[in-house]
Amino acid sequence: MRGNRSIRVGIVLLAAVAFALSYDALRQMAVASHVRGLLTYLFPLVIDGFIAICIVALLLLRTAPVRSRLYVWALVGAATGTSISANVVHAVGLNEGTRLHLNNTTAGALSAIAPLALAGAVHLYLVINRHLAANSAMAEASPATPPAESATPKDDRQVRQEQADDATTAPSTKASSTPTPEEKPAATMTSAAKRAPRAGQRKRTVPEEELLAIARAIGTETGQVPRTALEKAVRSKGYTISKDDAQKAATTVTAELTAVKNAIAA
Template identity: 75%
Template sequence: MPSPRPIALAAVRGSRSIRVGIVLLAAFGFALSYDALRQMAVAGHVRGPLTYLFPLVIDGFIAIGIVALLILRGAPLHSRLYVWTLIGAATGTSIAANVVHAIGLNEGTRLHLNNTTAGALSAIAPLALAGAVHLYLVMNRHLADDDAVAEARPATEPAVSAKPEGDRQICQELASDANTVAPAKTSSPPPTPEAKSDAIKIPSAKKASKSRQRTVPEEKLLATARAIGAENGQVPRTALEKAVRAKGYTVSKDDAKKAADAVREELTATKSSVVT
């Protein structure tokens, strides 16, 4: 039977060649598009050295948008769709400018733009500025949610007395689960066969009970959300989902969002009552 190692090495070499080809193809495509867009900037009455910046506004925005998509791959669907829309708009603009450039030069020796095309070119720069700023805000919001999720785990462990009644019940259940762990070995006599059979049955029964846990009850979902809100002052949906799943339950995004919104309203109402 042949060894799989040569096949793996050949696959690695092939993947490297593909990566190099992708980089070269992207560089060639950028160079050709850059030349066409710069000539469009000249025809659109952009001044002097600034014509060299115009292609970077369009093609550079496309590259940044693709990297942002990789960063936001765990973000909600509407955020990813928004970034895809920006990338599609920038790509369509670049394609349209290249087409107008080719057709214009094909009809004459000098590229001449009509009023509509020249006006559209002048609107690209402010639109790219607005899109880049808003894209930055979307990425910051997603990264802030991830940080809140990371901070929510240790923040939900303070004293039980500082939590509401529903949260105390959850902590008591966790404590009872921890107490059922087998104790350390001592010098006590070995257990009898009956005790051994009981020791075997108890974990299996416990495992069966855990396997039967499916959707989290509404009371425990709200209690968990209140615990996160009490510690952080906010209730990220992703943090709530991870906290619930860590307790062996399942929860849908819609239920987690509803619970998070309900607790946010409670926190807002509490803050307003304190102020008044």
């Protein structure tokens, strides 16, 4: 919208003007604190530039733990307070005389800004990398199948309806898509190995990969993996499963979820 565009342009212009005014004051403070030559032009970037970096870091860490966000807010507050104080000292000092003169305490404090900003920037980089690594680990641990398809057990009416549909359509499908003798073995074995048994066929034990996928889907949706819910979900897909196998899969996936939560909390 046109109004939003005008507001954005106004914010950019205001930020540029404010940066220019603060830049001039901070540069004169650098001269007064005996920073040499062209280095005085870099001093304002250490303070105001660090503020800009911290604000971008807040956007990147908006989903990070509270203590990480509070730490970045503390850095923003310290850097902003330093910039404001330097601007105030600059204005008051010039108002009292024609030349800016700093006392020993102020000059010493200004000289400590550069190494403090270096240490803060490096540690801020480490905090951001740790948060992004935790997000990547959580994404890799998420199931490949949608939770709605694998974690929600179907009721008995839906299972019976699907079995009846499969039994009705099986003869016509088999007659129309019967492969030639040369290609029948490979195609038939591949498709039979990938799908669950239909109605009237002998049930078989759920494969380990399928079992873990169903357990991960339940854990992602509910935050835990109850053994009974896992058994019900597996049996709704036409497989058989023992209590020991279900408990083993539930324990494995629960450990994975705990590891991901600990990585995010760290």
